[in-house]
Amino acid sequence: MNKELCLVAACPVTVHSRGLCAKHYKAAQRIIDRTELTWDEVVQSGLCKPTKPKGRTHSRFSRRLLEIAHKLHPQSSPETTEANV
Numbered sequence: 914m915n916k917e918l919c920l921v922a923a924c925p926v927t928v929h930s931r932g933l934c935a936k937h938y939k940a941a942q943r944i945i946d947r948t949e950l951t952w953d954e955v956v957q958s959g960l961c962k963p964t965k966p967k968g969r970t971h972s973r974f975s976r977r978l979l980e981i982a983h984k985l986h987p988q989s990s991p992e993t994t995e996a997n998v
Contacts, residue, residue: 919932919933919937920960921933921937931962931963932962933961952964
């Protein structure tokens, strides 16, 4: 299986999120949290990838768990409606 490697030059670690390994993702997140820099600006600079689109389909297991959660706690999780499942 061909794993995608971190976008940071010479980093041999596989991708965690946004094209970055966990170490580089956390470093970027710390800088974003402490400054006015945004993820969109980092993406535009080419130093990371954009997030994956929301609304990805859930696995059958996740859909079943969401159905159970919705039946047991219908008021507590509005984002788990039929449209999102």
